[in-house]
Amino acid sequence: MRRDESQIFDMILDGHPSRFVLGPLACLDLGRFVPHPPPVYIMDEAVAELHPRWVEQIQEGCDSYRHDTLAVRGGEKAKTLARLAEVYDWLGARKVSRDGTIVAVGGGTVLDLAGMAAATWRRGVNFVAIPTTLLAMVDSAIGGKTALNAAGLKNPVGVFHPAAGILADCGFLATLTRSAWRDGLAEMIKTAAIGDPRLFASLHHWRARLAESIGSGSPDEPIPGILGAFPWQQMIGQTAAVKAHIVNRDFRENGLRRTLNLGHTLGHALEAWSMETDRPLSHGQAVSVGMAVVFRIAAERGTCPVATAVQVIEILEACGLPVTHSSPGADSLERLLAGDKKQSARGDLRWVLPERIGKMDINGRVAIAEITKWLD
């Protein structure tokens, strides 16, 4: 695919322009988003190891004489206040000033950590995101949310700080493990269910092929030939377009943006709970269980077609994603849900409940018994 086949989505988030560029060599546009070079880089160490030449080219394209790079191990442990304090020390030692730029290169966890640092260092410096996982390309890099884990909860600490540029190149995905593909697909399926019936139909149509290449096999291995197996650039573009449209219309999550929490209310509770166990759920796995449960609840109530819930579960399972999980028990679940950062001021939790593909109710109420019924 040629560079001129790149897709661009322009957003205005809180009055600030935020541009998503998707395509081969998109990252070479980095210089356009760095008004006062050189930037500093906060980079997933796995990406630095797996793609050294590419990373070097990106850096040289932006600025040829100084590449200050902080390598961070990706994963949920990157999203802690202790890690953030280390980043501040590092930025301080490099004397990053108010007109500096932080460029984040990595998956959703490194982008969240670097985004938090960019949002708060000297009360906010310019931020550019180079997402390197499917999940980060279709979801976490877009929309200006940053978040850290704290107090045993998932993502309770965060600020809004949109990236000036989000530069996505599918080439990075060649080295992703199967489990990272699955996690990204969970958010892709969610976004398709919210806002792109055509993409949803394609995913359902491809479920046997998805099961063969992504759903089965070792979760810790990359998948040979995966980049040629599906039209990823098109699928990522379709998913990113839905998210960009939503956040552009409702940046502060007063209404429409809440649809993106489909599967996340229960997902975050299970993810936080499982972080304390020896088998933690990844973000994508937790969202998958959360989505499967709300589709089942809606289908049982008769507010969403049963056939739609069945299709959602078929796609999730084809991608090797879990559709149920052991239950923390009704009391713990209630406590975990009460800690959900999206709880309204009245303490009155509102759920995203599907009505059909492309239509969500953002003011749903769900009883604990309705949830535990669908957990093991």
Ligand SMILES: NC(=O)c1ccc[n+]([C@@H]2O[C@H](COP(=O)([O-])OP(=O)(O)OC[C@H]3O[C@@H](n4cnc5c(N)ncnc54)[C@H](O)[C@@H]3O)[C@@H](O)[C@H]2O)c1
């Ligand atoms: N801020 C938001 O709006 C938002 C939205 C959705 C999710 N999130 C957050 O995103 C996080 C999940 O992101 P994720 O799934 O990208 O996880 P991740 O950042 O942990 O990346 C998954 C794994 O892939 C590795 N990796 C990254 N790029 C790679 C590459 N190109 N090749 C090989 N390995 C690579 C990482 O080192 C890590 O081990 C969660 O913490 C979630 O809360 C944030």
